[in-house]
Amino acid sequence: MGVNIYKVAVLTSGGDSPGMNACIRAVVRSGIHYGFEMWGVVRGYDGLIKGDFKKMDLRSVSNIINRGGTILKSARSEEFRTEAGMEKAFQQLKERSIDALVVIGGDGSFKGAYHFSEKYDIAVMGLPGTIDNDLYGTDFTIGYDTATNTVVECIDKIRDTADAHNRLFFIEVMGRDAGYIALNAGIAAGCEDILIPETKTSIDDLVKNLKKGRANRKTSGLVIVSEGDEEGGAYEVARKVKEQFDGYEMKVTVLGHIQRGGSPSCFDRVLASRLGVAAIEGLRNGESRMMAGLINNKVVYTPLTQASKMHSEMDDDLFRISKILSI
Numbered sequence: 001m002g003v004n005i006y007k008v009a010v011l012t013s014g015g016d017s018p019g020m021n022a023c024i025r026a027v028v029r030s031g032i033h034y035g036f037e038m039w040g041v042v043r044g045y046d047g048l049i050k051g052d053f054k055k056m057d058l059r060s061v062s063n064i065i066n067r068g069g070t071i072l073k074s075a076r077s078e079e080f081r082t083e084a085g086m087e088k089a090f091q092q093l094k095e096r097s098i099d100a101l102v103v104i105g106g107d108g109s110f111k112g113a114y115h116f117s118e119k120y121d122i123a124v125m126g127l128p129g130t131i132d133n134d135l136y137g138t139d140f141t142i143g144y145d146t147a148t149n150t151v152v153e154c155i156d157k158i159r160d161t162a163d164a165h166n167r168l169f170f171i172e173v174m175g176r177d178a179g180y181i182a183l184n185a186g187i188a189a190g191c192e193d194i195l196i197p198e199t200k201t202s203i204d205d206l207v208k209n210l211k212k213g214r215a216n217r218k219t220s221g222l223v224i225v226s227e228g229d230e231e232g233g234a235y236e237v238a239r240k241v242k243e244q245f246d247g248y249e250m251k252v253t254v255l256g257h258i259q260r261g262g263s264p265s266c267f268d269r270v271l272a273s274r275l276g277v278a279a280i281e282g283l284r285n286g287e288s289r290m291m292a293g294l295i296n297n298k299v300v301y302t303p304l305t306q307a308s309k310m311h312s313e314m315d316d317d318l319f320r321i322s323k324i325l326s327i
C-alpha cells in the first residue's frame with residue numbers, strides 16, 4: 001500500500017464524458033484490489049464541500065462500464081475556487097480519514113485539484129475525462145473517441161439531406177477552446193472546410209473554397225465549425241458567408257450536448273480502464289499532483305500544472321490532408 005494512504009475518494013468534475021463510468025469502475029476495483037478503502041463523492045467538488053460521500057464496494061460499480069454520464073454525477077463548482085470552500089472540503093475528507101483523491105475531469109478540475117493538494121495534506125491524482133481532448137500529457141482524453149464518433153454519425157445523416165436538397169450546412173461542434181473534435185470529425189465526415197480556434201479563420205478563404213467547390217460541380221456542402229472559433233459559432237459564420245456568396249441555400253445545425261452522451265466506444269472503455277488502474281498504482285507508488293495519461297500507448301504521469309496549462313500541438317498534417325481531399 002502507498003505511503004500513508006489507506007482511504008481513497010474518487011469524483012467526477014466538469015463536463016461529463018462517455019467513459020467516466022468505466023473509469024470510476026476501474027479506480028474503485030483496482031483500489032480494492034490493492035487493499036484501499038474506496039469512497040465516491042457525489043457531484044464533484046460541490047459534493048466534497050457538502051460531505052456527500054458514499055462507500056464504494058466491488059458491486060457498486062457493476063453494470064456501468066457501458067453507460068454514458070457518470071453514476072457519481074458531475075458539477076462545475078464555484079465554491080471550490082474559494083479558500084473557504086477548499087477548507088470545508090478538506091475538513092470533510094479529514095473527518096473520514098481519507099488520504100487521497102482521484103479527480104476525473106478536465107483542465108479546470110485539475111487546477112482546483114492542484115491548489116487543493118498544495119494547500120492541504122492530501123494526495124491527488126487526475127484522470128483526463130473530457131470530450132475536448134485538450135489536455136497535455138495524454139494522446140487521448142476519455143470520451144473524445146465516443147464524442148467524435150457521435151459527431152461523424154450525425155454529420156453523415158446531415159449529408160444525406162444536404163445532398164437531397166442541394167444545401168450547404170454549417171455544423172457547430174463542441175470544444176470551447178480546442179478544435180480537436182472539429183478537426184478529426186471534419187476529416188472523417190468529409191467536410192469542405194474545418195474552422196477551429198487554434199488557427200486563424202478567414203471568411204474570405206472559406207468563401208473562395210466554397211466557390212471553388214461549386215465550380216468543381218459540387219451540389220451541396222458541409223462546413224464544421226468549432227464553437228470556440230474566433231469568427232463565432234455556426235450561425236455567425238453562416239451569416240458572414242451569406243453576405244458574400246449565394247451559391248447554395250444555407251442551413252445551420254448545432255449538435256450541442258448530444259456529443260456528451262451515449263455509450264462509450266471500445267476505445268474509451270479500454271482507455272478509461274487503463275488510466276483508472278494507473279491512478280491507483282501511481283498513488284501506491286507515492287505519486288501525487290499528477291495526471292495519468294497515455295502517450296504512444298504507454299501510461300505516463302504528467303504534473304497537473306502542465307496537464308491543465310499546456311495544449312497538445314494541433315497536427316498540421318491533418319489540415320493538409322483535409323485541404324487535399326475536400327476539393
Ligand code: F6P
Pocket residue numbers: 015106130131132174175176227260
Ligand atoms: O469541456 C467540455 C465541454 O463539453 C465543452 O466542449 C463545452 O464548451 C462545454 O463543456 C459545455 O459546458 P456545459 O455543459 O456546462 O454547458
